[in-house]
Amino acid sequence: MLKIIFFGDITGEPGRKVVKKILPVLLDSEKPDLVLANVENLAHGKGVTVKTLEELIRAGISGFTSGNHIYSKKDLSDETFNKYPDKIVKPANIPDTYAGKLAVVLPTPKGDVLIGNFLGQVFMEKQFHDPINSPFFEVESWLIQNNPKNYAATLIDFHAEATSEKIAFGYFLDGRISALVGTHTHIPTADAKVLSGGTAYITDVGMCGAAGSVLGVKKELSLQRFTTGSWVPFDIPEDASEAEISYVIISIDEATHKATRIISRHQVIKLHE
Ligand SMILES: [Fe+2]
Ligand SMILES: [Fe+2]
Incomplete structure (x- = not known):
């Protein structure tokens, strides 16, 4: 059985800190074959940099998915995609002028795992x-180009807002890939399940980021936008004393490529004692 841990949108420094704190415990207790994470918000809430990605690689995460914010720090994101083309996957249904590969293959002791990433509309x-x-x-041609039957398992991160679009995409891919995990909303949903065709599914994994925030950003700034109607820039509470961590653990039979189990977890963890 091939076991994958997938972390939802890791958001800024509090997100990186909580993942680095909890991952050693999880590696020991769960003994996953592969650890993945969504990194569209990794560098101060928007985009990804070589430095922040390398923090996660050193912690034991070997594959990364993207989202609508992944190119927010354009030059730094491009540099990251160019330095780690075999670790980070870009959304497959955006213009091909954006840096990155549409599919990434990650070796594990149980066989190679194919990962992909799509944005919702x-x-x-x-x-x-x-x-x-x-x-x-777009996923139809992606499946033809990257035949999942050639891999022990295939996981797609569907980075989308609408719950209806997400579960519909889940049914659309049921039986054709091993797992479809939703990201982007930063709020975990309580609907992790294996669909009838053998695809593990969750509408949204949730985020890893500051507790007491609005989706990972300072709540005061978000409230200011809502209460005054005027635009203020968002910022990350870098000194947050607590952080949320959200992830799923997926078991896949590498012989059939079908999932047998998915569980989701969400916890609030103290960062400073
Ligand atoms: Fe996000
Ligand atoms: Fe997003």
């Missing part, structure tokens, strides 16, 4: 200004 227009092609359309 519903309510995402304001979040990603270039056209997002239909994930339902």
Whole structure:
């Protein structure tokens, strides 16, 4: 049985800190074959950098997925995609002018694992200004190009806002990939399950980031936007004393490529004693 741990959107320094604190315990207790994470918010809440990605690689995470914010620090994100093309996967349904590979293959003791990443279209227009092609359309050619039967397991991160689009994509891919994990909303959903065709599914894994925040950013700034209607820049509470950590643990039969179990966990952890 191939076991994968997947962390939801790791958001800024509090997210990196809580993952680095908990991962050694999880590696010991769960003995996963592969650890993955969504890193669109890794560097101070927006985008990814070589330095922040390397922090996670040193901690034991070997594969990374993206989202609408992954190119927010454009040059630094491009540098990261170019330095680690075999570790970080880009959304497959955005223009090909963006850096990164559409599929990444990660070796494990139980066989190679294929990972992919797609953006949803519903309510995402304001979040990603270039056209997002239909994930339902684009995933068909992705599956032809990267035949999941050639791998021990295939996991896709569906980075999307609408719960309906996410579960529909889950049913669309049921039986064709081993796992479809949702990200982007930063709020974990209580619907982890193995669909009837053998695909592990969750609408949203949730985030790893500051507790007492709004989706990982300082709550005062978010409240200011809502109460005054005026735009203020967001910031990460870097000195947060507690952080949320959200992840799923997925078991996959590498012979059939089907999932047998998915469990989701969400905890609040003290960062300073
Ligand atoms: Fe995010
Ligand atoms: Fe996102």
